[in-house]
Amino acid sequence: MKNPAKSAMIVIDMERGFIEPESAHCIRTAKATVPACSKAMAMAREKGIPVFLVNRIYRADGSDVESTRYHAWVAGGKAMTPGSTGMLSYEMPEGMEPQPGDYTLIKPRFSAFFQTELDLILRRLRVETVILIGTTTPNCIRTTCYDGICLDYNVVILPECCSSQTEEIQRVNMEDMERVGAKLLSLEAFAAYDASNAPSLVQEVCAAVAADETHPE
Amino acid sequence: MKNPAKSAMIVIDMERGFIEPESAHCIRTAKATVPACSKAMAMAREKGIPVFLVNRIYRADGSDVESTRYHAWVAGGKAMTPGSTGMLSYEMPEGMEPQPGDYTLIKPRFSAFFQTELDLILRRLRVETVILIGTTTPNCIRTTCYDGICLDYNVVILPECCSSQTEEIQRVNMEDMERVGAKLLSLEAFAAYDASNAPSLVQEVCAAVAADETHPE
Numbered sequence: 130m131k132n133p134a135k136s137a138m139i140v141i142d143m144e145r146g147f148i149e150p151e152s153a154h155c156i157r158t159a160k161a162t163v164p165a166c167s168k169a170m171a172m173a174r175e176k177g178i179p180v181f182l183v184n185r186i187y188r189a190d191g192s193d194v195e196s197t198r199y200h201a202w203v204a205g206g207k208a209m210t211p212g213s214t215g216m217l218s219y220e221m222p223e224g225m226e227p228q229p230g231d232y233t234l235i236k237p238r239f240s241a242f243f244q245t246e247l248d249l250i251l252r253r254l255r256v257e258t259v260i261l262i263g264t265t266t267p268n269c270i271r272t273t274c275y276d277g278i279c280l281d282y283n284v285v286i287l288p289e290c291c292s293s294q295t296e297e298i299q300r301v302n303m304e305d306m307e308r309v310g311a312k313l314l315s316l317e318a319f320a321a322y323d324a325s326n327a328p329s330l331v332q333e334v335c336a337a338v339a340a341d342e343t344h345p346e
Numbered sequence: 347m348k349n350p351a352k353s354a355m356i357v358i359d360m361e362r363g364f365i366e367p368e369s370a371h372c373i374r375t376a377k378a379t380v381p382a383c384s385k386a387m388a389m390a391r392e393k394g395i396p397v398f399l400v401n402r403i404y405r406a407d408g409s410d411v412e413s414t415r416y417h418a419w420v421a422g423g424k425a426m427t428p429g430s431t432g433m434l435s436y437e438m439p440e441g442m443e444p445q446p447g448d449y450t451l452i453k454p455r456f457s458a459f460f461q462t463e464l465d466l467i468l469r470r471l472r473v474e475t476v477i478l479i480g481t482t483t484p485n486c487i488r489t490t491c492y493d494g495i496c497l498d499y500n501v502v503i504l505p506e507c508c509s510s511q512t513e514e515i516q517r518v519n520m521e522d523m524e525r526v527g528a529k530l531l532s533l534e535a536f537a538a539y540d541a542s543n544a545p546s547l548v549q550e551v552c553a554a555v556a557a558d559e560t561h562p563e
Contacts, residue, residue: 188562196551197495197527203554211563238496267522272492275485278414279455301518305484310414334413337420345405346428 131177133324136285137256138173138180139241140166141263141270144219146208147185148264151216153205158292158299159264160222165316166262166290167224172320174228179254181232183241185209186219193237240272248280258283258327260319262290267302274306283328284311287319348394350541353502354473355390355397356458357383358480358487361436363425364402365481368433370422375509375516376481377439382533383479383507384441389536391445396471398449400458402426403436410454457489465497475500475544477536479507484519491523500545501528504536 143166146152148159173180187194187202189210194202202208208217227233236245251259259282261270270291277284286306293299307313312328360383363369365376390397404411404419406427411419419425425434444450453462468476476499478487487508494501503523510516524530529545 190558190560190562191551191555192562195495195527196498196500196548199551199554239492240496243496268492268526272489275456275489278412279457279460281413283413297518298522301514302522305515305519309485310412331413334408334416337416338408341407343407345407345409 132179132254132256134176134178134258134322134327135256135324136173136178136258136260136322136327137251137254138170138178138260138262139247139273140170140180140182140225141241141261141273142184142265143221143225143263144184144209145215145222146213146217146219148222149216152208153201154208156264156292157294162264162290162292163222163224165287169260169262169287169290169316169319170225172316173260174230176323178260179230179232179256180228181234181241181247181250182221182227183234183236183245183247184219184221185237186211186235195238238272239269240276241269242273242276242280251282256282257329257331258285260285260287260314262287264292266291266293267298271302271306274311275309278310281331283331285322285328286311286313287316288313289316349396349471349473351393351395351475351539351544352473352541353395353475353477353539353544354468354471355387355395355477355479356464356490357387357397357399357442358458358478358490359401359482360438360442360480361401361426362432362439363430363434363436365439366433369425370418371425373481373509374511379481379507379509380439380441382504386479386504386507386533386536387442389533390477391447393540395477396447396449396473397445398451398458398464398467399438399444400451400453400462400464401436401438402454403428403452412455455489456486457493458486459490459493459497468499473499474546474548475502477502477504477531479504481509483508483510483516488519488523491528492526495527498548500548502539502545503528503530504533505530506533
């Protein structure tokens with residue numbers, strides 16, 4: 130059976146423009162998570178879990194940059210557009226390059242789900258659980274987490290593979306996401322993640338709702 | 347001119363089931379914000395700013411409760427469904443009842459935008475800025491803030507009219523939202539809010555993009 134854990138790994142915004150210290154858009158601790166991300170992606174592929182690389186690539190005229198970021202994006206040299214090179218490029222770092230069998234998607238906003246085809250593909254693949262890694266925790270990881278819960282996916286986050294500008298932001302955002310129902314897993318615990326222990330709260334709730342004979346109203 | 351500030355006030359989840367201490371779903375500091383919310387809503391109406399009351403009303407069979415909250419919702423007496431009464435009801439507290447001219451919407455998830463007609467109505471009304479009040483800061487206010495930014499609205503938040511389970515959650519979430527581009531306004535500052543000082547970053551960025559002759563690619 131393909132993908133027995135019915136899961137997908139979503140790798141978010143790990144592009145040079147967000148992780149290189151020389152870029153104006155650098156997330157302070159993102160580069161340090163590259164080895165952990167790379168390891169998590171290899172583990173996922175080994176388990177038959179499809180890997181989705183969901184990255185920003187901005188339009189060169191800025192028409193798809195958030196208004197609240199537009200001026201910083203212009204000042205920072207219009208990074209991560211089709212012509213961007215070096216530290217400003219949207220290339221993924223060494224060890225995280227897309228592999229045959231991976232899905233690559235471009236997202237126009239924070240959440241990997243926001244006006245992308247991610248949900249459509251996950252449904253087609255019968256995925257029930259999304260496993261989130263990448264950057265930044267308070268923005269792209271968190272909005273993807275909430276959208277995932279809203280679209281009825283089980284959400285798993287690997288905190289060792291996520292990054293924030295400060296330790297407090299990282300900690301409090303992880304706590305908020307755990308409180309709202311995301312499951313935080315260490316890389317070590319993820320090594321043992323398979324169909325036998327994949328969380329299936331959504332499946333369980335679907336069964337409970339199906340068994341409830343109250344009229345919906 | 348109707349609504350000269352081109353703004354809308356979005357009042358989120360201020361229902362008895364979320365604010366009464368006797369409800370299992372009570373947000374600790376929500377009830378204390380009722381007078382501030384009531385004042386903010388009166389100010390908005392006076393300024394010609396439409397007020398949108400966006401609340402949860404769960405289906406009685408639980409089919410639209412987030413999976414991560416389903417068990418707590420059942421254990422808490424299936425609050426905020428069409429038949430709920432008293433402390434479990436979806437009634438708004440005294441002083442915050444809908445007034446003639448307000449819009450009332452039901453939302454199925456955290457964000458006031460998620461699969462509701464809010465964006466459609468705001469576009470039709472030519473609204474450029476959403477002003478958020480209600481509960482809870484880390485969930486419904488924050489997801490609405492991010493969706494608002496993503497959908498190209500200026501986002502204003504009145505922190506005195508928002509609530510969280512702890513002071514740390516309230517503080518760090520407000521800081522995250524400010525950092526991502528929301529404008530935090532005191533009630534006092536909101537008293538002076540009108541067309542002459544309504545933030546219009548989105549309008550300014552639209553003009554900058556229109557003036558940029560780079561091909562989009």
